[in-house]
Amino acid sequence: MRVLVVEDERRLAAAVKRGLEASGFVVDVACDGVTGLHMAREGGYDGVVLDIMLPGLSGYKVCAQLRAEENWVPVLILSAKDGEYDQADGLDLGADDYLTKPFSYVVLAARLRALLRRGAAPRPAVLRAGDLSLDPAARVVHRGPAAIELTAREFALLEYLMRRAGQVVPKAELLAHVWDDPDVIADLNIVEVYVGYLRRKIDVPFGRQAVRTVRGAGYLLDADGG
Secondary structure, three states, X not given: OEEEEEOOOHHHHHHHHHXXXXXXXXXXXXXXXXXXXXXXXXXXXXXXEEOOOOOOOOHHHHHHXXXXXXXXXXXXXXXXXXXXXXXXHHHHOOOOEEEEOOOOHHHHHHHHHHHHHHOOOOOOOOEEEOOEEEEOOOOEEEEOOEEEOOOHHHHHHHHHHHHOOOOEEOHHXXXXXXXXXXXXXXXXXHHHHHHHHHHHHHOHHHOOOOEEEEOOOXXXXXXXXX
């Protein structure tokens, strides 16, 4: 499996290369963000190990640009930045995993193998269904250029439906994943109420019908946004 390591500390990059090669990977190295982005675009890699603090272009920007281009190569961020917000930012921008320095080569290789088993399936940072878009990190929803204000619960419901766009989602599944209050977890009617709220915000003002009721089965959000 071919892996690209983007790391500006040359001694560390060489050590990571040796460690991964000892685990059976074929490894190339880039020492700045611009070169790393170019190689990730053109190299046909199975995975990318990406530092954050890089000359030329940060690891955050490299990852965000790849995802903006719909390049879904698995990305593991390997960084000395160990703050919870640093990790959240990396994952929200489209990285698949985050490992902090210092690290174990055994764990690094194992996490890479896990990522490569999943493959390069689409994992957009911004969810889209036609002209309906939802950004989980920024917590914003748009229908075309128009911003839509949602409550936290409405946002969570829409996000789950958009992640399952084109599929029928049962009410019980929505309750289990969107509501965590034991007092309402058994009340399927609460889902119907909030679907109604959503429709009045994302569909009715725009003359659309994105969220459909599938009688006896649940709800479906059209992949084309209605």
